[in-house]
Amino acid sequence: NAGVTQTPKFQVLKTGQSMTLQCAQDMNHEYMSWYRQDPGMGLRLIHYSVGAGITDQGEVPNGYNVSRSTTEDFPLRLLSAAPSQTSVYFCASSGRWGAGEQFFGPGTRLTVL
């Protein structure tokens, strides 16, 4: 099992550009989430999904879109990047029968100039 994988590892964008951060898991987990981590802080929930076709907002959803067409994949889209979105992004997954223990991907470090 690869677990939770994220691509790319690093990305630099200019203000106004769009991009998609990819996240995939091979553990057949129903629940997937996106978090961002800013310097010196804990992670904050952006969006989450409880299954294919079902998504909802977390604590800091503005400027981000998600969709979930398959159980395995949960991409995060930045439609018009802003410097305030410079952060490290983590994807996580957990299984319905795993009592909620979350497993995290390695992260994507995004810089918006």
Add this chain to the structure above:
Amino acid sequence: GIQVEQSPPDLILQEGANSTLRCNFSDSVNNLQWFHQNPWGQLINLFYIPSGTKQNGRLSATTVATERYSLLYISSSQTTDSGVYFCAVEKNAGGTSYGKLTFGQGTILTVHP
């Protein structure tokens, strides 16, 4: 939303020393996890412990859900224990845990040889 407070914010130890990290939370939870973020930014699951006590080698954790706190014990610390330790919880909203975690600010641990 639920509040999570970790203490101390910083901790400096000599190799071989023991330490206790604390996590207080403001509401009933059905998910509590401890993570270690290593110097490369990777989040490593230490414990899934919404209640009770668990041990894994030199590390152990106890959660007293009725009093809304959790403790992480590190014994005989090693330089490789350095990094940031996060506590994360999910508010109990009817029993199901979807992995919507709220993180504390973390404890920065530095272990000197």
